[in-house]
Amino acid sequence: MALPKYTEPHYRIWHYIYLTICGAVFFFLIAPLFVIFPLSFNAEEFLSFSDGMKSLDPDAFSLRWYKDMIYGTKNPWGLAAKNSFIIAIFATIGSVILGTVAALGLSSRHMPYKGLIMAVLISPMIVPLIISGVAIFFFMAKAGLAATHTGIVLAHIILGTPFVVITVTATLSGFDHSVTRAAASLGSDPVNTFMKITLPLILPGVISGGLFAFVTSFDEVVVVLFLAGLENTTIPIQMWTGLREQLSPTILAVATCLIILSTLILVTAELLRRRSERLRGINR
């Protein structure tokens, strides 16, 4: 973005103002996340930087809140983490299977009422979560699935499938259907063709849809608040309760772990996106 030499001075000034504004916005976006990091190592119980921390005194830092998170008495985080992972994993598997199969049907050019069906399939993404929460709660209460893991997993499948449908349909839009016909002409049955030919080619889309579904489930709090009983508590519910009652540094330790997890997911998603772009580039 270097400016050419002949740029007039007042445009030069404008350019620097523009860069400053951009810098400020990036700072606004990312800085709040980095506040949590150092404060989670605070040796004291306050949620602001102590004088010791400002002068980088090693005694002002400790792992006390991480210890509390893992070993603390009456600590809900262990159960919450276990539940969160179980629910998110099953919800992801369900969303990926249902979503991928539906995306295959949707990208067929023979599909009738494509627009209408697509609108229904992605509606859980458009409808405000609070309304989805109320509706799903009514269903689960009637079906006797309120306050069960099954109920929450089903609810998260509802919320997760739109992402899988969208990413997989996008991947399939660049898919060359003659390869499946070639496989069929060589005597492969449809299931074999799907497993050996189609799936490996659309895998990046499937995995990134799965990541979206995983994050949606792992992060979801509105619907779970309606559905969960004491036994089904999840990390977001515990954070919600903690933030409402009293901000304790233990929450910051948990938050730090969550930021690390989301960084890992971001890196995976980015690598997949680039791979998928490369593959689609070859297809064209």
Next chain:
Amino acid sequence: MSSETNQILTTDGIPLEVSLKKAERKNKIKAFLLVAPLLLFLIITYVFPIGDMLFRSIDDKMVTQMLPKTFKAMENWDGQELPEEEVFAAFHEDFIKLVEDKREGKLSTQLNYTKNGFKSIIKKLRRASKKFEEGNYKEQIMAVHKRWADVEYWRAIQRRAPEFTGQKYLKGMDMYVNEEGKIVSVEEDRRIHRVLWLRTLEIAFFVTVFCFLMAYPIAHLLATLPMKYSNLLMICVLLPFWTSLLVRTASWMILLQQQGIVNDFFVGIGLVADDNRPEMMYNKTGSYVAMTQILLPFMVLPLYSVMKTISPSLMRAGKSLGGTPFVAFWKVYFPLTIPGIGAGCLLVFILAIGYYITPALVGGASGTLISNQIAFHMKSTLDWSFASAMGLMLLSGVLVIYWLYNKIVGIDNIKLG
């Protein structure tokens, strides 16, 4: 004869047209069968329950079923003066039955929604009814409390006779049906829901504007920088996007608290006095700041994907034809980004209008939105039919916006990261 000779036959002797149609239908069914599992799943667990909300929001059978004889007797009552003995007797009969089933509490809650003051007089009636003698119920019931002799309360009961009602929707707009059967607004100082609707629209609108103003420059920078720099900066947008909503809200709670870092900074540069630190959380400011930061990536990503496709030579052409950089930007670049602006704004607006978690945590009393009210009625007052009615009012608003989105950008153009 000629048509028969022209017809092309397949090897089995079936006309080609018929055979093709058959194959086409088979393909259609195949495609549909692939979609069917998810479609069926969503219809059962999601679409029907939303329909169920609609039913619940207008369903008013409960009172109809609790007082069947009363409403039958009331059919001949013109509602002008106190009803006849016949109605009182029927009401007494229904009421005794409710007391036997221990359901008179539900009746009082329900009637209290229609008119305040039923709770205490039903309690009194329950106690008194044990000593009632047979016959002349009108006198006996009226003697329990003076409100039972007030025709207004009997009219209130009569208004609950229909099995379906739109009163929850009216209540959502702070209106009700008055004694004369006209739709009127409640007193000005009790119009809580209108305040909430307006505030929801206001916050969603301004959050959208703030997001747009902040996202436009950085999306432009990301789209014009060389790949190796822009990929690095893109992390600043994507990392918050992938991070838990609660984590981001928590960080704002730390930053905005009275002894928090933002306030420390303001004191440090001498903007505010140390003993006069402003409240930046638990009010509208908190909602604005946190929601803008949380929704910003949803504005940046669609803008970026549109700006990426605009060739830089267009701007150069504009400048070489004599436009100043500002004119070239305004006349050439900006119009080309309008699809991205539309997508980003509507996405952010739809998300903001239904926001729940962040306003509940940092919004305080003056920063909560309509979603918080819905959750409150679902979890605290347990008035599920009212929660359903408000939810559907919100949903219809969102669907109108979504329809606009589809008109302007198209559903297929939703991009994720």
